[in-house]
Every structure is written in C-alpha cells, then in structure tokens.
Amino acid sequence: MSTSTFGPGTFQPGTLPRAALRAEDVAAAPPLPDVLPPVKPRHGFLGFLRRNPTIAIGGGLMILILAMAVLAPLLWTVDPTALAPARRTREPSAMYWFGTDMLGRDVYSRVLYGARVSLIVGFAVAFFSSVIGLTIGLTSGFVRWADAIIMRIMDGLMSIPSILLAIALMALTRGSVGNVILAITIAEVPRVSRLVRGVVLSLREQPYVDAAVASGTSTPRIIVRHILPNTLAPLTVQATYICASAMIAESILSFIGAGTPPIIPSWGNIMAEGRALWQVKPYIVFFPAIFLSLTVLAVNLLGDGLRDWLDPRMAKKV
Amino acid sequence: MFAYTLRRIVATIPVMAVVALFVFSLLYISPGDPAAVIAGDQATPADVERIRASLGLDRPYLVRFAEWAWNIMRGDLGTSIFTNLPVSTMIAQRIQPTLSLMVITLILAIGIAVPMGVIAAWKQGTWIDRLVMGFAVLGFSVPVFVVGYVLAYVFALELDWLPVQGYTPIERGVWPWLQNLILPSVALGGVYIALIARITRATMLEVLQQDYIRTARAKGVGQPGILFLHALKNAAVPIVTVIGIGVALLIGGAVVTESVFAIPGLGRLTVDAILRRDYPVIQGVILLFSFTYVLVNLVIDLLYTLFDPRIRY
Numbered sequence: 001m002s003t004s005t006f007g008p009g010t011f012q013p014g015t016l017p018r019a020a021l022r023a024e025d026v027a028a029a030p031p032l033p034d035v036l037p038p039v040k041p042r043h044g045f046l047g048f049l050r051r052n053p054t055i056a057i058g059g060g061l062m063i064l065i066l067a068m069a070v071l072a073p074l075l076w077t078v079d080p081t082a083l084a085p086a087r088r089t090r091e092p093s094a095m096y097w098f099g100t101d102m103l104g105r106d107v108y109s110r111v112l113y114g115a116r117v118s119l120i121v122g123f124a125v126a127f128f129s130s131v132i133g134l135t136i137g138l139t140s141g142f143v144r145w146a147d148a149i150i151m152r153i154m155d156g157l158m159s160i161p162s163i164l165l166a167i168a169l170m171a172l173t174r175g176s177v178g179n180v181i182l183a184i185t186i187a188e189v190p191r192v193s194r195l196v197r198g199v200v201l202s203l204r205e206q207p208y209v210d211a212a213v214a215s216g217t218s219t220p221r222i223i224v225r226h227i228l229p230n231t232l233a234p235l236t237v238q239a240t241y242i243c244a245s246a247m248i249a250e251s252i253l254s255f256i257g258a259g260t261p262p263i264i265p266s267w268g269n270i271m272a273e274g275r276a277l278w279q280v281k282p283y284i285v286f287f288p289a290i291f292l293s294l295t296v297l298a299v300n301l302l303g304d305g306l307r308d309w310l311d312p313r314m315a316k317k318v
Numbered sequence: 319m320f321a322y323t324l325r326r327i328v329a330t331i332p333v334m335a336v337v338a339l340f341v342f343s344l345l346y347i348s349p350g351d352p353a354a355v356i357a358g359d360q361a362t363p364a365d366v367e368r369i370r371a372s373l374g375l376d377r378p379y380l381v382r383f384a385e386w387a388w389n390i391m392r393g394d395l396g397t398s399i400f401t402n403l404p405v406s407t408m409i410a411q412r413i414q415p416t417l418s419l420m421v422i423t424l425i426l427a428i429g430i431a432v433p434m435g436v437i438a439a440w441k442q443g444t445w446i447d448r449l450v451m452g453f454a455v456l457g458f459s460v461p462v463f464v465v466g467y468v469l470a471y472v473f474a475l476e477l478d479w480l481p482v483q484g485y486t487p488i489e490r491g492v493w494p495w496l497q498n499l500i501l502p503s504v505a506l507g508g509v510y511i512a513l514i515a516r517i518t519r520a521t522m523l524e525v526l527q528q529d530y531i532r533t534a535r536a537k538g539v540g541q542p543g544i545l546f547l548h549a550l551k552n553a554a555v556p557i558v559t560v561i562g563i564g565v566a567l568l569i570g571g572a573v574v575t576e577s578v579f580a581i582p583g584l585g586r587l588t589v590d591a592i593l594r595r596d597y598p599v600i601q602g603v604i605l606l607f608s609f610t611y612v613l614v615n616l617v618i619d620l621l622y623t624l625f626d627p628r629i630r631y
Contacts, residue, residue, distance in 0.1 A: 156336020160608045163570035164588075168344055171592045171600055248461045252574050255463060256589045271463065279482065282471055289464040297459035304455065
C-alpha cells in the first residue's frame with residue numbers, strides 16, 4: 001500500500017509536489033448520472049409515424065374513409081338510390097342507422113356511397129391541377145416572353161373567387177362528376193402555376209443551376225434533373241390542400257344544385273335534398289356534414305404533417 | 319408615392335380586362351340562342367336570322383366584346399333573360415343583405431382572429447397556442463354550411479336565442495337587422511378567422527424575436543404594450559394582406575351562407591340565376607364580385623405605407 005498517503009482524507013493542499021501525481025493514483029471519474037435518457041433513434045415506419053403524429057392521425061383517418069368508400073357495398077348498405085315511399089323520413093334506428101330521407105332512401109347507404117364522389121373529385125382535381133399547374137409554372141419560369149402573358153391571365157383568373165369561377169363554368173355545362181372536376185381544376189390551376197413559377201424563379205438563381213448551365217447542360221435536362229425534383233415537395237403539400245378545398249367546392253356546387261347530378265349520391269346532394277326538411281329532420285343534413293368535415297380534416301392534417309416533414313423550418317412557424 | 323399609386327392602378331387594368339374577357343366569353347359560349355327564344359316557336363329560320371341581326375348577335379366576337387365592355391363601363395350590365403329587369407337593378411335590390419353580411423363578418427373575424435393569433439404567439443407551445451392552432455385547422459376543414467346548420471340548430475332551434483333564417487333590412491332597426499346576421503356571420507367567418515389567426519401567429523412569432531422587442535422589454539414596457547403596440551404594429555403588413563386575400567373566401571362563402579340562412583342577397587341571386595341559366599345575371603354578379611375583390615386588394619396595397627412608414631415607393 002505505497003499509495004496510502006494519497007488516499008481520500010489524507011490529502012493536504014500544497015503538501016505534495018505535482019510530480020508525485022501518478023496516473024495509477026488517480027481514480028477514474030465516476031460515471032455521469034443519466035441526466036438525459038439515451039437517444040434511441042426510432043427507425044422504420046412506426047418510428048416515422050411517431051415522429052409525425054399529424055401524418056399518422058390524418059393518414060389513418062384517410063385510410064378509414066378510403067376503405068369505407070371502396071368497401072361501401074360490403075358494409076351492410078342497401079341500394080342508395082332505391083326509393084321506398086312507405087318508409088319516408090324515418091328517424092335513425094337499428095333498422096336505418098342514419099334514418100331515411102323524404103323519398104325513403106337509406107341515408108346511411110347514401111352517405112357511404114357519397115364518399116366515393118368526394119374522394120374521386122378531391123384526388124382528380126389535386127392530380128390534374130398539379131400536372132397542369134406544373135406545366136404552366138415551368139413554362140412561365142423558363143420562357144421569358146411567355147411569362148408576362150401567362151401571369152397576367154393567371155392574375156385575372158385568380159381575381160375571380162375560385163368557387164364563383166367553378167359555379168360560372170358549371171352554369172355552362174350540365175352537371176356531371178367529370179364537369180365538376182374540370183370546373184374546379186380550372187379554378188385551382190392559377191394558384192399552382194404561381195407556386196411553381198415562384199419556386200422555379202428562385203431555383204434558377206441557385207449556384208448549382210449556374211454550374212449546370214456553365215458545363216453545357218441542356219435546358220430540358222436542367223429542368224428534369226435540377227428544377228423538377230425541388231418543386232415536388234411544395235407541390236405535394238399544395239396538392240393535399242387542393243384536394244381538401246376541391247372536396248369542399250364539390251359539396252358547395254352540389255349543395256346549390258350546380259354540381260354532381262341528383263341521381264348520384266354525394267354529400268353535397270344529400271345535404272341539398274335534406275335542406276327543405278332540416279328543421280324537423282336535421283339528421284339528413286348532419287350525417288353527410290359530419291363525414292364531409294372529417295374527410296376534409298383528415299386531408300388537411302395530412303397536408304400540415306407533410307409540410308412539416310418536408311420543410312422542417314416551416315414547422316415551428318405556421 | 320403618386321407615381322406608385324398611378325402605376326398600381328394602371329396595373330389592375332389588364333387584370334380586370336382578363337376578368338371581363340372571361341366573363342364575356344361565358345355568355346358568348348353559353349348554350350341557348352337568345353334570338354331563337356325571342357322569335358318564339360312559330361318563327362321561320364329567316365325570322366330568327368333577322369332578329370339575330372337586329373340584336374347584333376351576328377357580329378364578330380371582338381366587336382361584340384368591345385360593345386359589351388363599353389356598356390359595362392356606362393353601368394349597363396344587360397337584361398335578365400328570366401325577369402326582363404336590368405341586371406344592375408336586380409343587383410341594387412340585393413346588395414344590402416350581402417354587404418351587411420360581409421361587413422359584419424369582416425369586423426367580427428378581425429376582432430376575434432387578431433387577438434387570438436397574438437395570444438397564441440405570446441403563449442407559444444402552451445395549451446392556449448395548441449387550442450388556437452387546433453381551432454384554425456378545424457376552421458379550414460369544416461365547410462361553411464356545416465357550421466351554419468349546426469349554429470342554426472343549436473342557437474335558433476334548440477335555444478331559441480336568435481332567428482333561424484331570413485333578413486331584416488337595416489331601415490327597420492339596427493337590432494333586428496343585427497339579430498338576423500349574427501349566426502350567418504359566425505358561420506361565414508370560420509375559415510376567415512382561421513386564416514387570419516394563423517398568419518397573425520406566424521408573423522408575431524417572427525416579430526417577437528426582433529431586437530427592438532428586447533429593447534422595449536428592457537426599457538420596461540409591459541406585456542400588453544409589447545404585444546399590441548410594438549409587435550402587432552410591425553406585423554401589420556402580412557396580416558392586412560391576408561385579410562385582403564381572404565375576401566375571396568368571404569365572397570365564395572356568402573353564396574352558400576345566404577342559401578343556408580335564406581338571406582335574399584347577391585349569393586341567392588347567383589344560385590337562382592344558375593338554376594334558371596340566367597346568364598346575364600350570372601355574368602353581372604361575377605363581374606361585380608371580382609372587381610370588388612381586385613379593388614379591395616388595390617386599396618390594401620396602397621395602404622401599406624400607412625401601416626409601415628418604412629415602405630417608400
């Protein structure tokens with residue numbers, strides 16, 4: 001025990017020359033207390049959902065509604081257009097879960113089938129307006145002489161409130177799901193074009209685009225390799241929001257009688273038909289209203305989640 | 319400043335021209351032949367041709383557009399196919415309810431949304447903030463007629479506090495007028511409140527990190543003073559801009575709100591005109607709404623200097 005003089009309690013400041021400190025005499029530092037729990041990176045799909053609860057909730061709800069729309073015939077529904085004057089305006093019961101409307105049609109079946117129209121319109125408008133808006137935005141961002149003309153037209157179209165624009169277009173044609181999609185798409189295209197053009201103009205100033213130009217890359221190749229991939233993130237987020245607003249627009253058009261034809265059950269149509277009776281039979285209006293709100297909420301949550309995930313800098317702000 | 323104002327006003331001309339061209343084309347390509355309608359069932363094709371020529375419908379597209387635009391500028395919006403009344407008269411009869419609804423909604427929305435956004439930014443990350451943001455997502459998701467029906471059901475049918483539907487002109491007293499507009503305004507304001515609250519919060523968060531806020535705090539300015547005087551003033555421009563852009567939501571929403579609450583305004587006029595395919599009326603209303611929207615945003619653009627004296631043109 002040659003080191004006993006250096007044990008705890010025996011040490012006197014200044015009594016030992018510095019040279020007397022030997023490596024084996026110094027006790028190892030005690031382990032630090034676990035102030036921070038060890039970071040366990042969560043991998044895989046479940047980890048992703050845990051880190052992005054908005055995507056998880058929105059996506060989960062969306063999958064449920066999608067399943068409901070696709071599987072509508074299997075979910076104890078009857079023919080949503082079958083008339084039965086003998087059992088008009090029945091209150092919700094074990095027999096008719098959401099009651100029946102003034103023509104005796106089963107509201108539950110109509111609401112489930114109505115989901116199909118909303119989802120088809122939402123997805124189709126989101127897809128078509130993204131593709132068209134991307135094309136116009138890219139053209140506008142790259143073709144100088146076309147930019148001024150295109151943007152003036154887009155400004156003009158954007159100054160007509162989009163639902164009015166869609167109403168005006170629907171007034172020209174007869175009501176059909178295809179025409180509803182077309183009308184809402186035309187009303188949404190200006191917004192997408194503006195977004196894409198803005199992104200393209202800022203990307204064009206990036207050093208890596210300059211480098212590509214300097215090394216002789218052709219314009220189409222620059223667009224495909226350098227510009228397009230960077231527009232996809234904002235475009236995806238925008239498409240989600242467009243999907244949500246298209247669903248609302250479809251229901252508004254159908255509600256005022258300028259949308260989906262009455263023979264096809266859609267949430268807007270069911271509400272339009274229940275309107276006359278809503279003070280005495282509110283359930284005809286409320287069930288489609290709840291489903292519409294939930295669906296739009298799911299899509300909006302998905303959009304917010306995607307935005308935060310794709311652009312974390314934005315997450316804390318908006 | 320004068321040069322800027324002039325430039326800004328001139329810049330709205332092409333926008334309005336595009337709107338006018340679009341709205342005119344709507345009538346131009348609309349199905350149905352006015353000449354055939356006027357000629358009636360007994361007319362020969364030659365009669366129809368003669369009437370078409372007398373109406374000037376056989377002239378080229380651009381000539382007709384120029385004449386139509388000239389008439390619009392003189393205030394002549396055409397004649398309704400259905401009622402045979404001038405469209406401008408029909409609009410004048412219906413404008414008060416819509417204007418009332420929009421003004422009340424605007425006041426209500428700004429009054430609620432701005433403080434909401436400010437408080438959410440101040441209490442960032444707390445449950446108050448989350449509540450406000452949650453409300454904003456809901457506001458974007460629940461369509462205006464859904465809110466309308468729920469409000470009417472709860473406050474008019476169940477509680478019987480307010481009238482269910484209808485409209486009372488302001489000439490018959492302010493309170494009866496206001497009573498009929500409360501529920502529609504709240505319903506219509508939902509999306510608008512969500513939009514303004516979200517932008518207010520985002521802008522305030524940014525402003526609150528600025529050096530001059532720290533200076534104000536160091537100098538002993540109280541929390542309300544910092545939030546509403548120092549910060550909100552500097553956050554005004556984006557907030558005012560989004561209030562202007564959001565007017566489009568109000569216009570679109572008014573069409574539906576008026577249907578839900580049976581308010582005889584321009585929105586009802588539009589819906590009725592669509593169901594009757596009364597194209598001159600549809601045209602007139604869309605033109606009016608769009609020009610109003612452009613004008614509102616022009617005024618807001620010009621007001622920027624008022625909110626932020628640093629902006630110089």
